[in-house]
Amino acid sequence: MSTEHHPEAIHKQVSLYWKIFWALAVGTVLTVAVSFFHGWGVIIAVIVALIIAAVKGSLVAGYFMHLFHEVKWIHGLLLLTAVFFVALIALVMWTVADQQGQAHGIFIVPQKHVEPAAKGGGH
Amino acid sequence: MSAEIVIPYNDTERPDTGLYNAKLGVWLFLASEVMLFGALFSSYILLRVSADRWENGAEILNVPLATLNTMVLIASSVTMVLSWAALKAKNFPRYRLCMGLTFLAGVGFLIIKTLEYGAKFEHGIRPADSTFMAIYFTMTGLHALHVIGGMIVNGYLLGPGAKMWFTEPRRFTNRIEVAGLYWHFVDLVWIFLFPTLYLLPGK
Numbered sequence: 001m002s003t004e005h006h007p008e009a010i011h012k013q014v015s016l017y018w019k020i021f022w023a024l025a026v027g028t029v030l031t032v033a034v035s036f037f038h039g040w041g042v043i044i045a046v047i048v049a050l051i052i053a054a055v056k057g058s059l060v061a062g063y064f065m066h067l068f069h070e071v072k073w074i075h076g077l078l079l080l081t082a083v084f085f086v087a088l089i090a091l092v093m094w095t096v097a098d099q100q101g102q103a104h105g106i107f108i109v110p111q112k113h114v115e116p117a118a119k120g121g122g123h
Numbered sequence: 124m125s126a127e128i129v130i131p132y133n134d135t136e137r138p139d140t141g142l143y144n145a146k147l148g149v150w151l152f153l154a155s156e157v158m159l160f161g162a163l164f165s166s167y168i169l170l171r172v173s174a175d176r177w178e179n180g181a182e183i184l185n186v187p188l189a190t191l192n193t194m195v196l197i198a199s200s201v202t203m204v205l206s207w208a209a210l211k212a213k214n215f216p217r218y219r220l221c222m223g224l225t226f227l228a229g230v231g232f233l234i235i236k237t238l239e240y241g242a243k244f245e246h247g248i249r250p251a252d253s254t255f256m257a258i259y260f261t262m263t264g265l266h267a268l269h270v271i272g273g274m275i276v277n278g279y280l281l282g283p284g285a286k287m288w289f290t291e292p293r294r295f296t297n298r299i300e301v302a303g304l305y306w307h308f309v310d311l312v313w314i315f316l317f318p319t320l321y322l323l324p325g326k
Binding site for chain 1: 140141142146147150151154157158161162164165166168169172173181186190193194197198200201203204205208211212303304307308310311314315317318319322323324326
């Protein structure tokens, strides 16, 4: 991260942070709005939700955490983390893929039905 | 006779890495946190795909409250980074204001979360009721613990820890930056938790 101290540069940064805030707020509203659209299946819903979340996450990491201007050591560290993270998810996906065509998955837990009426929050 | 031990690179960057100690340390910590939450997200995928039935989060959970909480956390991320910018501009009163707002936003987030949990318990909904509720309480509970951890650090930097500004301003500014890295990470995790748990359709 730059160690810039000039008032003008700081003012520009502050202005950018507020723009990012509004972009994140719009992204949040968009996330909720698209969830009301039931025309697509689960797969598309997951992809759309993940794309919006990834864009919002990139804004937070890139600007608030200064990742776009960070040194190569941090980028290298995160690249290594990403490799392990992808491996972690891939192991799960392969396990799931092994279950394809079978009647049940590997962890079948008896489910108690939860009534939608129990949704209320502020009471 | 006593010899003072000076730990190098507290407020200046190491020439080889371009990083001061705390920043490298916090990024390493955050890398481990990515794996922690990554394990929970992969558990979510495995449990969801393997379950014969999965609840629709929007029908059971309170989406308006969670949306409000998302906004609160996003706003707190902005005030956090503004507190750091205030120190860069050598404006300590503005730092106090922004950090105070960040702390209050953390309190607000936890109050809303408590209301949400309270409503579930009032209706007799427990983690043991279903795999969905188990993973919901595990992931949001762990996230809430992270918020509490961040608030303890932020509270310290707002109160007694702020004295450092008058003796070692650059080191203090660095502390706010790394505290901010953690706080933004907590925000980042929620950005993914929110659609995953509250908005994705069931089956």
